[in-house]
Amino acid sequence: MVEIRKVRIRLVEMKLKVPFETSFGRTHVRKAIIVELEGESEVGYGECPAGEDPFYSYETWATAWHIMEDFIVPRVLGREFHTPEELLQALKRIRGHNMAKTGFEEALWDLLGKLEGKSVAKLLGGVKSKIESGVSIGIKKDIETLLRTIGDYLDKGYRRIKIKIKPGWDVEVVRRIRSEFPKIPLMVDANGAYTLDDMPVFKELDRFGLMMIEQPLSYDDLVDHAELQSKVRTPICLDESISSVSDLKAGLKLGSLRILNIKPARVGGLSVARVMHDICAEKGIPVWCGGMLETGIGRAHNVALASLPNFKLPNDISASDRYYEQDIVEPPFTLNPDGTIDVPKGPGIGVEVLHEVLERYTKKDKLFVRG
Ligand code: OSB
Ligand code: MG
Secondary structure, three states, X not given: OEEOOEEXXXXXXXXXXXXXXXXXEEEEEXXXXXXXXEOOOOEEEEEEOOOOOOOOOOOOHHHHHXXXXXXXXXXXXXXXXXXXXXXXXXXXXOOOOHHHHHHHHHHHHHHHHHHHOOEHHHHHOOOOOEXXXXXXEOOOOOHHHHHHHHHHHHHHOOOOEEEEOEOOEOHHHHHHHHHHOOOOOEEEEOOOOOOHHHHHHHHHHOOOOOOOEEOOOOXXXXXXXXXXXXXOOOOEEEOOOOOOHHHXXXXXXXXXXXXXXXXXXXXXXXXXXXXXXXXXXXXXXXXXXXXXXXOHHHHXXXXXXXXXXXXXXXXXXXXXXXXXXXXXXEOOOOOOOOOEEEOOOOOEOOOEEOHHHHHHHEEEEEEEEOO
């Protein structure tokens, strides 16, 4: 049990080493809100990875800031919590805004872990000491650049390659990758850029032995994904379409997905992510942990989550140096030669937050103290 005595939210900006381009836009500088929850003796950290634009989801850092300041902080500050589920219960009247909630929920997992001397992975019921690491590669200016980038990541040891696709950057690109790298574990992510009218594209993609096609159709669709899945062999994996347990149940009933990408920030926290993991485990649906280009804090929570047993496929959890010159945690996340990342064993997130570096990346912050 812990009483929340102080809350700090800070907007951070971290320049990406390489801009990240998807079908919905391009990111040069990653914005995120870091949430700090302070009890009597420890501070817990969580991350809300909502960015600049409402293009991946409706949340932006600015909507998250508003929801935190005006609706979450008043329901958390000065309150006592035994579990992260209890915190989410206190936020239940707030519909949606999962990324804003996740910053707080994760911070409480870290805080409780530190107080109990246990890692977040252990508290969650994680069973792995290493997690499998894949890499998600944005749209590049030409296919040659993409092929070179893929080769570099394979040399580093990444266990699977995901590329972003959009109309005009799809079948030909995959064909070229397959002729260069015939056997690698390969998948594509469309971030909702297609419709059922693009069936010829999916029929072509179906011939390349892809591990899965992620979020081919609209972010709010389940019915058309079910129809598409009935027409292709390649498993459909959903990301944007599944932001709640009810979405997941509907998607499974309809047959809209055979694989689930779980991002804590998208679904409203690690506890919801774990419920989804359990449902999928029971139904024989493999899951993996997606990413939102998180800083070391969100990354640490993602690593903890991915230590659960049904995370059966490589995750979009790459080493810190795939994204940033300098991460805000120590040690940074590094890739083992076998393409895995170690699950930290220390209390809470198990990595130290570098306060001076965090301060340097902070664009604005606000402190709330129990009245
Ligand atoms: O769709 O999975 C996605 C990044 C930002 C927003 C959406 C997505 C992504 C990624 C990158 O694919 C995953 C990562 O390395 O963090
Ligand atoms: Mg995705």
